[in-house]
Amino acid sequence: MKKTYAIEVDCANCANLMEEATKKTAGVAAATVNFMTQKMIVEFEEGQDPKKVMKDVLKACKKVEPDCEIEL
Secondary structure: OEEEEEEEOOOHHHHHHHHHHHHOOOOEEEEEEEOOOOEEEEEEOOOOOHHHHHHHHHHHHHHHOOOOEEOO
16 A cells, blocks of 8 residues: 655755654555655555554664654
C-alpha cells in the first residue's frame, strides 16, 4: 500500500536525509521525499499498520531534521 503525506522541510539536503531515514524504518518497503512539492510517498510492507509505521518514520525524521513536519 502506498500513501502520500504533506511535509514541511527546509532544504533539498534535508529532504534527502528524511528519505533515507524513512527507507530504514521497519515496515517501510520504499519511500520518496520530494522537496519541491513538499510531499512524501511511502510504500508500506504488506501487513503493516501505516499509522504505527508513520509514527516511527516521524521519530526517525526528527533525528535527522528536527524541524521537519509530516501531516499524519
